[in-house]
Amino acid sequence: xxxxxxxxxxxxxxxxxxxxxxxxxxxxxxxxxxxxxxxxxxxxxxxxxxxxxxxxxxxxxxxxxxxxxxxxxxxxxxxxxxxxxxxxxxxxxxxxxxxxxxxxxxxxxxxxxxxxxxxxxxxxxxxxxxxxxxxxxxxxxxxxxxxxxxxxxxxxxxxxxxxxxxxxxxxxxxxxxxxxxxxxxxxxxxxxxxxxxxxxxxxxxxxxxxxxxxxxxxxxxxxxxxxxxxxxxxxxxxxxxxxxxxxxxxxxxxxxxxxxxxxxxxxxxxxxxxxxxxxxxxxxxxxxxxxxxxxxxxxxxxxxxxxxxxxxxxxxxxxxxxxxxxxxxxxxxxxxxxxxxxxxxxxxxxxxxxxxxxxxxxxxxxxxxxxxxxxxxxxxxxxxxxxxxxxxxxxxxxxxxxxxxxxxxxxxxxxxxxxxxxxxxxxxxxxxxxxxxxxxxxxxxxxxxxxxxxx
Amino acid sequence: xxxxxxxxxxxxxxxxxxxxxxxxxxxxxxxxxxxxxxxxxxxxxxxxxxxxxxxxxxxxxxxxxxxxxxxxxxxxxxxxxxxxxxxxxxxxxxxxxxxxxxxxxxxxxxxxxxxxxxxxxxxxxxxxxxxxxxxxxxxxxxxxxxxxxxxxx
Numbered sequence: 037x038x039x040x041x042x043x044x045x046x047x048x049x050x051x052x053x054x055x056x057x058x059x060x061x062x063x064x065x066x067x068x069x070x071x072x073x074x075x076x077x078x079x080x081x082x083x084x085x086x087x088x089x090x091x092x093x094x095x096x097x098x099x100x101x102x103x104x105x106x107x108x109x110x111x112x113x114x115x116x117x118x119x120x121x122x123x124x125x126x127x128x129x130x131x132x133x134x135x136x137x138x139x140x141x142x143x144x145x146x147x148x149x150x151x152x153x154x155x156x157x158x159x160x161x162x163x164x165x166x167x168x169x170x171x172x173x174x175x176x177x178x179x180x181x182x183x184x185x186x187x188x189x190x191x192x193x194x195x196x197x198x199x200x201x202x203x204x205x206x207x208x209x210x211x212x213x214x215x216x217x218x219x220x221x222x223x224x225x226x227x228x229x230x231x232x233x234x235x236x237x238x239x240x241x242x243x244x245x246x247x248x249x250x251x252x253x254x255x256x257x258x259x260x261x262x263x264x265x266x267x268x269x270x271x272x273x274x275x276x277x278x279x280x281x282x283x284x285x286x287x288x289x290x291x292x293x294x295x296x297x298x299x300x301x302x303x304x305x306x307x308x309x310x311x312x313x314x315x316x317x318x319x320x321x322x323x324x325x326x327x328x329x330x331x332x333x334x335x336x337x338x339x340x341x342x343x344x345x346x347x348x349x350x351x352x353x354x355x356x357x358x359x360x361x362x363x364x365x366x367x368x369x370x371x372x373x374x375x376x377x378x379x380x381x382x383x384x385x386x387x388x389x390x391x392x393x394x395x396x397x398x399x400x401x402x403x404x405x406x407x408x409x410x411x412x413x414x415x416x417x418x419x420x421x422x423x424x425x426x427x428x429x430x431x432x433x434x435x436x437x438x439x440x441x442x443x444x445x446x447x448x449x450x451x452x453x454x455x456x457x458x459x460x461x462x463x464x465x466x467x468x469x470x471x472x473x474x475x476x477x478x479x480x481x482x483x484x485x486x487x488x489x490x491x
Numbered sequence: 492x493x494x495x496x497x498x499x500x501x502x503x504x505x506x507x508x509x510x511x512x513x514x515x516x517x518x519x520x521x522x523x524x525x526x527x528x529x530x531x532x533x534x535x536x537x538x539x540x541x542x543x544x545x546x547x548x549x550x551x552x553x554x555x556x557x558x559x560x561x562x563x564x565x566x567x568x569x570x571x572x573x574x575x576x577x578x579x580x581x582x583x584x585x586x587x588x589x590x591x592x593x594x595x596x597x598x599x600x601x602x603x604x605x606x607x608x609x610x611x612x613x614x615x616x617x618x619x620x621x622x623x624x625x626x627x628x629x630x631x632x633x634x635x636x637x638x639x640x641x642x643x644x
Contacts, residue, residue: 371614371617372613372614372617388617389616389620392616392617392618392620392621393620393621394534394621396617396620396621397533397534397536397548397621398533398548398551400545401617406542406545406547406552407533407547407548407551407552407553407556408551408552408553408556445532447532447534
């Protein structure tokens with residue numbers, strides 16, 4: 037190799053190292069999840085206000101297992117550690133990523149395949165540092181970067197609850213990650229850079245309600261793990277906190293306080309209803325992973341905790357999203373009129389035909405359902421997403437919310453419609469009822485299906 | 492809910508759970524069994540009734556959402572001009588085979604005819620695609636709609 041090439045290679049190499057160091061420094065030094073708030077933090081023990089951690093007042097005198105149950109629900113352990121329709125907490129839930137799949141583990145007290153032999157110290161290390169008893173590292177699909185803010189007492193209450201469950205013998209499924217993602221040792225570097233191993237610190241300049249909400253959102257519900265975009269190192273980028281991101285084939289929308297693209301324009305009662313029942317007027321029904329969050333976790337929060345959570349979420353600064361403003365007016369009553377008529381006018385009427393047969397009966401040609409406000413498409417964030425990610429997923433998987441009131445169900449069309457048909461109907465409805473028609477292809481839908489697949 | 496339902500121009504006092512589908516109320520409480528239960532998930536159209544003139548799937552419409560809007564069922568649609576024309580054409584062309592879906596077909600067809608007196612094939616597709624017929628009477632349904640509209644002999 038000539039000297040000139042070597043020199044270029046050396047300069048190139050040095051530049052890459054320098055860029056990596058700069059990017060690394062920028063990300064490592066990135067703000068923590070609560071750094072946006074005015075005021076400094078103090079250690080929990082030094083905080084004078086009412087305790088922001090633990091269970092609500094009404095449950096303080098309940099048994100350890102009962103308290104653990106409330107906290108396990110607040111931390112939403114069940115949804116990822118349970119295969120849909122499978123044994124609770126027995127693991128096997130798939131996280132499908134472009135570079136392979138990770139499967140969640142069995143956290144029932146089975147001694148061979150679960151966590152039956154875990155000591156308190158081992159449990160705390162797994163939940164808060166992502167380190168298993170044998171020293172190997174967990175993938176950050178386990179949100180230990182958020183759970184790290186949990187107190188010892190709360191994490192151990194959750195352990196007591198898990199240990200009270202019937203043990204299920206269910207061996208872990210082997211992950212299917214390719215190189216270099218299958219090198220668990222590298223995860224130590226990831227944790228060193230991105231997981232602070234730090235407990236929750238309240239902010240005395242914020243209200244007690246805000247502090248409780250911060251604990252619930254960050255240490256427990258780990259909202260940011262889906263709603264905050266990730267940086268080049270796949271760590272949460274809190275400079276864009278709650279600005280929205282796509283995970284497992286679903287779009288987690290912007291929940292910063294930005295007016296239209298976030299939740300800035302939502303009424304507080306709508307936000308509370310959405311989180312606790314999975315539905316709010318003119319905002320549609322929580323579906324996919326967010327629907328599961330409501331089903332398994334948020335609907336169990338006490339009204340005070342819900343209020344605290346809403347207070348905290350609303351305090352997160354606005355980050356403008358990249359989606360167009362929502363269309364809030366109904367489409368014309370006739371199928372012949374409206375924006376999607378142009379799409380149909382192009383000669384491609386497949387989406388319109390599918391809509392007429394399978395969708396119009398509930399959703400109406402106007403998008404405002406005569407049957408239930410929950411089936412109204414007009415004004416929802418997902419119908420106004422020109423990516424149509426969630427629209428396609430809802431068509432495939434349907435909606436099955438387990439909420440006490442109303443009928444929140446939509447049949448799954450994933451088996452009766454092929455990829456091309458799902459794309460056609462998604463493109464049609466986003467054009468007819470949303471801000472801008474999507475351009476999904478058959479291949480896009482195939483990809484979305486595989487990302488959300490559980491088997 | 493406890494209230495009054497306007498069905499086919501007659502007021503009925505009804506006491507039912509809020510989330511009970513209108514179809515249950517019509518069939519089990521008011522004894523109007525002309526409207527059929529098909530799929531129960533608004534996918535087949537057999538349960539179609541008119542709510543304020545619009546065709547809706549009564550199997551998923553909570554009775555509490557009806558309010559004071561008038562409901563018209565297959566038992567009463569013959570008193571509307573479009574409904575009378577549809578029923579006459581249905582009889583003349585002997586549209587039904589087994590007949591189970593036909594109440595819903597006539598309800599959707601008469602709502603179409605009331606708004607679009609001379610529907611094209613595309614209009615018929617858009618309005619009727621959500622009404623499924625296991626016997627495959629679609630061609631006769633299309634012909635009957637056109638006969639009722641006076642656009643075909």
